[in-house]
Amino acid sequence: MLAAIFGFSAHHLYLVVPGVLSPAPAGLHHRVGSREQSDLPLQFAVWWEEVRRLVKAGEPPWISDRIGGGVPLFANGQTGLPWPLQLPVWLWGPEVGTSVMAVLKVLAAFFGMWVWLSRLGCGPPARWFGALSFSLSLNFFSWLPVPLTWVVAATPWAFWLLARTLRGQGKAGAALAVLLGTLLGWSTHPETAAFLALALALAGFVLSWGRFRRLRRLLPPLAIAGLIGLGFGLPVILTVLDSAKFHAVLSPAEGLSWHDKLRLASLLWVPFRLGHPADWNFAFPFPHAPVALACGSVAWLLLLAGETRTRHRRWVLALASVAVFAVGLFFELPGFREVGRALPVLRHMTWPRVAFLLPFCLIAMAALRFPKRPIPTRRLTLAWLVVQGVVLVLTLASIPGTGPRVWPTVAVPTLAAGLLALRRGVLLPLLAALEAGFWSFSVLPVSRLAPENPVASLLARWVQPGERVLAVGHVVPANLLARMGFSDLRSHDPVRPRSLAALHAALGARGEDLPGPITTPWAGLAGAWGVRWLLSGPEGLASPWDQGWEEVDRNEHLRLYRNRRFLPVLRLATRALPLPGEASQGQWEGLDFAHTAVVSPPPVLSGEGELEIVEKRPWRVRVQVQASGPVLAVFHAPRAPGWQAYLDGHPVPLVTANLGAMGVVVPQGTHEVMWRYGPPGLGVGLALGFLGFAAAGVYALRGRRHAVC
Numbered sequence: 041m042l043a044a045i046f047g048f049s050a051h052h053l054y055l056v057v058p059g060v061l062s063p064a065p066a067g068l069h070h071r072v073g074s075r076e077q078s079d080l081p082l083q084f085a086v087w088w089e090e091v092r093r094l095v096k097a098g099e100p101p102w103i104s105d106r107i108g109g110g111v112p113l114f115a116n117g118q119t120g121l122p123w124p125l126q127l128p129v130w131l132w133g134p135e136v137g138t139s140v141m142a143v144l145k146v147l148a149a150f151f152g153m154w155v156w157l158s159r160l161g162c163g164p165p166a167r168w169f170g171a172l173s174f175s176l177s178l179n180f181f182s183w184l185p186v187p188l189t190w191v192v193a194a195t196p197w198a199f200w201l202l203a204r205t206l207r208g209q210g211k212a213g214a215a216l217a218v219l220l221g222t223l224l225g226w227s228t229h230p231e232t233a234a235f236l237a238l239a240l241a242l243a244g245f246v247l248s249w250g251r252f253r254r255l256r257r258l259l260p261p262l263a264i265a266g267l268i269g270l271g272f273g274l275p276v277i278l279t280v281l282d283s284a285k286f287h288a289v290l291s292p293a294e295g296l297s298w299h300d301k302l303r304l305a306s307l308l309w310v311p312f313r314l315g316h317p318a319d320w321n322f323a324f325p326f327p328h329a330p331v332a333l334a335c336g337s338v339a340w341l342l343l344l345a346g347e348t349r350t351r352h353r354r355w356v357l358a359l360a361s362v363a364v365f366a367v368g369l370f371f372e373l374p375g376f377r378e379v380g381r382a383l384p385v386l387r388h389m390t391w392p393r394v395a396f397l398l399p400f401c402l403i404a405m406a407a408l409r410f411p412k413r414p415i416p417t418r419r420l421t422l423a424w425l426v427v428q429g430v431v432l433v434l435t436l437a438s439i440p441g442t443g444p445r446v447w448p449t450v451a452v453p454t455l456a457a458g459l460l461a462l463r464r465g466v467l468l469p470l471l472a473a474l475e476a477g478f479w480s481f482s483v484l485p486v487s488r489l490a491p492e493n494p495v496a497s498l499l500a501r502w503v504q505p506g507e508r509v510l511a512v513g514h515v516v517p518a519n520l521l522a523r524m525g526f527s528d529l530r531s532h533d534p535v536r537p538r539s540l541a542a543l544h545a546a547l548g549a550r551g552e553d554l555p556g557p558i559t560t561p562w563a564g565l566a567g568a569w570g571v572r573w574l575l576s577g578p579e580g581l582a583s584p585w586d587q588g589w590e591e592v593d594r595n596e597h598l599r600l601y602r603n604r605r606f607l608p609v610l611r612l613a614t615r616a617l618p619l620p621g622e623a624s625q626g627q628w629e630g631l632d633f634a635h636t637a638v639v640s641p642p643p644v645l646s647g648e649g650e651l652e653i654v655e656k657r658p659w660r661v662r663v664q665v666q667a668s669g670p671v672l673a674v675f676h677a678p679r680a681p682g683w684q685a686y687l688d689g690h691p692v693p694l695v696t697a698n699l700g701a702m703g704v705v706v707p708q709g710t711h712e713v714m715w716r717y718g719p720p721g722l723g724v725g726l727a728l729g730f731l732g733f734a735a736a737g738v739y740a741l742r743g744r745r746h747a748v749c
Contacts, residue, residue: 085134108531110677150175152196168469170407178332181480188229214740221268271728275719284541313438345423346409539700540678563588567605616642
């Protein structure tokens, strides 16, 4: 079933991805869906297939030359390259592999919660409730296809190891350090893993309050985890530090009034009352749209009507502290916003990512308060009135068109209270699972294959391997051309190098995190970057952006243009100029890019020359240059951390040219120039990471089991 849900064929145009608003050619099945669920086909599936392609070709999966002119893969931070549980993708491809991993994640979440609650001494009904509610939770399923849910699935395991670590089990502390460190450093989703690390530190501090020995047991695993994460994640860290996203001021909830924040909070009770992402009527944009907060009505009833046993009070307090931390960051409550903005790394993070902790904590607290004896009638009645009343009022106040999404579960609080009153609480896990399943399975991404691929068939008649393509507007989403086997200068990537983001902005793609569509395809600038072909919709190109483009083919829904100003991506510049104005305004279009490069400040060039390509691979390019005087050899791939230039085998500085290309000043004579990419900090990072593994091993061997303090 899941294989069908995530099905995809590389031979078909994937314009039917959930949430892609594009004028799809006729004959394509259109299925509306969540815009935020487009991450799988627009990012991860493309990245993963590029990794598979490169490895099959005998190339290291460092960088993709088909996306954005050359964007990092290994150092991306979300590709999951080192993560061992990513193996199904590498074996069977993105679609089947994602389906297999989705099942593994659900099982990991279920058994993790079961084992942890067993460790805390919860009875079977409480364990069933916690495991089913969490593994089927709406937040978890909202992100199920993408790597960050490995962090969510690992959360109960991390808390289980935390419980054992605080009781003096050295092996558990070492395992906690390794689990947390690899989640931080092995490209599952470092941002989400960082929030988990903060949650574990906060929970551990609360659990250790007044017990210094326990706190002392917690610090070494956290420090070792930090060392492992820093080491293996160093290439990602150095890459992200140069990304457009890191240097943009992302304000997760800025601009939301208190009224809107309260409306968002109401989704904790009735998740789809403000619309459903698949119905295109959700009231809030990214990053709030994919954040599903609901934990279920059964959990709310247990939280209010249940009773915390003495042995669990400290755990409930710790989980409540983590929940407050998550709420404070997500909603940017007073104090949290100021502190978060003051911290160097936290202020650059997407704070709504922390929302996964909220349903986890609420479900876990509800499981810890699961009644072992009959609940007093008055307390149960009061809890039922509160929960059922809130759910009913919020359901009645839902926006039009959401009835089928909200009314089927409106009576769950009454059913749950009835089971508790009849002393049939053992059935509550089943009721909670039905409620969570009704919500969660509605947000899984679904796709339909196009019966034919008009884009691929049109391009295949004209485009030669390696020739770069652009598409304007929404005619075809960025990255998908790479999945079809073409080189796309666009990149749907949240960690684009700043050089590439500058080029995209000059071509009219706005947005620092994920770029918007190309709207100003200047032929001169695009040609300077090796773009030979341009796709547009049936309306064609408007003036002045049609200048320099020659229409060569069309069909009912697409037009294909050839760039009269196309130039090779590797060439010599014999003249360097400072910035001649705004490239986005077309003020560079009068330049002769065949011989001129825009460099600030410009080097002194006075020669002529010839360039011959010796070797061209995604991560290494070598050319031989014969020059009568100083010239600039320019490689039009976006400059990013990890690129290094060599002249006759000796390192030389890179010169940024034409917004983000990599230039090397070549003196008179015959010389070999090489551009080489390697994940930045990889050697040092591996050394630190394996040092962390060694420290974890030593900690495990020296650890002793102590009596309960």
